[in-house]
Amino acid sequence: MPDLLLELRSEEIPARMQRKAAGDLRKMLTDGLVEAGLTYEAAREYWTPRRLTLDIRGLTARSKDISEEIKGPSTSAPEQAVQGFLRKAGLSSIAEAHVHSDPKKGDFYVAHISKPGRAAEEIIADLVPGIIRNFPWPKSMRWGPASAKPGSLRWVRPLQSILCTFGPETEEPVVVDFEIDGIRSGNITYGHRFHAPDAITVRRFDDYVSKLEAAKV
Known part of the structure; x- marks a missing residue:
């Protein structure tokens, strides 16, 4: 090494x-x-x-490649919550997030973040x-x-x-x-x-x- x-x-x-x-x-x-x-x-x-x-x-x-998921607010959340999620995840638009579904909680945003080493x-x-x-x-x-x-x-x-x-x-x-x-x-x-x-x-x-x-x- x-x-x-x-x-x-x-x-x-x-x-x-x-x-x-x-x-x-x-x-x-x-x-x-x-x-x-x-x-x-x-x-x-x-x-x-x-x-x-x-x-x-x-x-x-x-350094190693890093992949992580950042869970965001509900798809029906107010704009302020969505903007906070975008800042935290480093996304420029909500269109860059994915939508996941939960039988109890409904649909919510998730950011899939990949950082190369x-x-x-x-x-x-x-x-x-x-x-x-x-x-x-x-x-x-x-x-x-x-x-x-x-x-x-x-x-x-x-x-x-x-x-x-x-x-x-x-x-x-x-x-x-x-x-x-x-x-x-x-x-x-x-x-x-x-x-x-x-x-x-x-x-x-x-x-x-x-x-x-x-x-x-």
Whole structure:
């Protein structure tokens, strides 16, 4: 099954915030994945002064298709009840509903809802930017030219890069592509800022660890 590697690299995070931030990141992302219909086998967080990292193993590649029935009001119900049913079921017209019959209750509306599953990459790409924007730092800051714009990104220290790869061990992982305030995800990280500052291309967690160790992290 596929594995997910996520790294958020920034300027130095205050030491007192690092451990909790890594745990918050793990909880927020795994909760979001499960809520979106995915499952995973294991998740572990890591941190250094300049990065928060998640290694999620055995993540399902796609959420399941969902089929459900939403029971509505009687076909003789007032318009207000019908409109409430349409909003709840996500229908634009009562013509999209089906009519079922009950010997005691008579005819009533039913919505048959089918929701196709979504690829894990799509779910991750939707989740991570929202997690970053709503991350519960005790203190955060804005920076750069974008900081003057309403709703600009806040982070504990300026966020510099996002690494996000996904795939099974038997295949070449893909980059989960998304962008937040001009920072686009990729498969690149960096080593020690003075002793090994060059870009490092990463495939998955195992080579991520070995390459960072070699780069003095």
